[in-house]
């Protein structure tokens with residue numbers, strides 16, 4: 332793990348919009364279990380995310396972090412318990428899955444842009460084909476988001492012609508074009524060089540400042556300290572510890588957490 | 598200051614690249630004689646060319662018979678050391694291209710070709726205007742128009758039985774229908790083979806494995822001889838139509854496997870990204886997966902098309918007169934009997950086949966380059 336502090340923005344962050352709702356639940360996971368074949372990958376997960384909350388999930392490799400957030404938009408199927416997203420419970424009902432996915436954006440470790448489409452087409456595809464927004468309007472929105480992630484000049488290029496950091500910012504913009512209520516990030520910076528990590532984290536911080544509900548699997552502890560309301564530590568498919576960032580980092584309780592933090596921070 | 602420390606004071610200017618060594622000598626050295634091994638290969642190749650070119654030139658051009666002012670036909674080519682008998686091609690060209698189609702009705706075929714070319718051109722040329730209209734006309738309206746012109750019997754057009762269709766026209770008809778039908782059918786079969794529904798999956802697997810395992814000749818024989826036995830009394834279908842159906846099903850099984858190869862190369866991340874954006878399964882397939890998968894297998898697809906185009910010559914064994922069969926039939930005409938007219942006919946047919954296949958191959962390479970969108974990751 333690299334030292335993360337220098338990757339963070341120097342400016343103080345604006346917390347005025349970062350209010351967390353007390354009553355409006357964005358995501359609720361109740362007594363959830365998941366198996367891959369015989370392998371019990373997630374055990375007894377309980378998690379409640381309020382609207383506007385920013386959650387960072389950390390944990391060793393193979394602890395089930397990706398699997399957990401992939402269950403939230405049903406890229407993986409859970410076998411026991413309940414997952415309710417924006418008031419819709421996830422079942423095998425395809426209609427509900429589509430409903431949830433429309434409102435939940437996801438950013439992947441390896442970007443997963445569509446290589447046969449230009450950047451602009453990558454951004455407008457889902458608004459046009461899923462939401463039925465007219466092409467001109469969708470392109471206008473797309474350009475707005477490209478400007479937000481600071482690469483409007485790349486609109487007519489193909490993903491293969493962009494750097495990793497630029498691709499990941501396009502991937503974030505692509506999700507934002509669907510105007511999601513919740514954003515999921517699965518190690519968005521871990522395939523990037525240090526210089527590119529900062530440009531992606533900057534975008535994520537600005538999203539947080541606007542009050543987006545976010546769940547981020549990341550090992551960028553500087554980011555966690557700065558924007559998270561809660562840090563969740565997972566090991567062996569279970570939530571081991573969760574707390575606000577300050578006490579989580581300065582005073583971890585569980586032995587496993589202490590060990591993990593001592594390895595990751597130095 | 599130690600020796601290892603270094604700080605740049607001025608930036609190095611950018612320079613033009615070094616001048617390339619030019620001139621024939623340098624080119625020869627670089628391209629033909631760069632190593633002793635390459636020099637040897639160059640010499641061997643040159644010797645081979647020197648050996649093969651003069652006899653070819655003599656046969657095809659110098660000793661060939663180019664004109665027949667006295668109308669001697671075969672006799673004009675009947676002499677010692679004769680080369681290609683081009684007058685045979687000249688005299689029978691109409692037969693090779695239009696088969697037994699009545700001469701006074703040939704304008705209908707020409708009109709059919711003309712409309713086809715006008716409609717297909719915008720589909721093949723990138724960024725041509727009216728693509729959508731042309732596609733609609735070509736795939737929906739044109740088949741009916743073409744059939745009307747070919748078969749007649751409506752609008753006062755004289756009926757022409759399919760038995761009278763032939764030559765290059767028939768070759769093109771069979772292969773074009775084969776290509777246009779086997780492509781979508783192949784895609785459907787490939788998707789079906791990956792389906793989660795066992796009934797659909799087993800049907801597709803059975804279909805593909807059955808058709809792929811049978812030689813095309815057998816398929817054609819079955820279509821022409823056995824198929825009528827299973828039909829109810831009085832229902833008779835056309836031999837040509839049965840052959841075309843057989844070829845379409847046969848080729849779609851091949852196409853399905855080519856397409857499946859492309860589908861398997863697609864990374865899971867593409868499905869996941871599309872799903873996470875809320876795209877339904879069919880839209881994910883149509884907008885994300887298939888465009889990429891098909892692009893990856895363009896060489897395989899065109900390979901199948903080329904094989905199909907050449908395989909059409911097999912319909913001659915069930916009595917249809919496609920290009921190769923017309924050449925053979927014309928060759929057995931006693932009026933033309935001569936040492937080389939038959940060979941000349943086959944050279945001509947071979948050249949036509951080659952020209953069409955080569956065009957397809959070049960076009961596919963052009964499309965591949967056009968669809969290439971940056972580095973693979």
Ligand SMILES: Nc1ncnc2c1ncn2[C@@H]1O[C@H](COP(=O)(O)OP(=O)(O)OP(=O)(O)O)[C@@H](O)[C@H]1O
Pocket residue numbers: 367370372390391392393394395396397398399
């Ligand atoms: N499709 C699958 N089939 C079977 N096992 C799987 C599958 N996906 C993940 N696993 C296993 O489930 C466990 C949790 O995987 P997961 O990807 O959620 O871990 P992670 O915490 O995200 O790890 P990392 O930090 O390496 O990304 C791992 O042991 C992994 O091998």
Ligand SMILES: [Mg+2]
Pocket residue numbers: 396397398517518
């Ligand atoms: Mg992971």
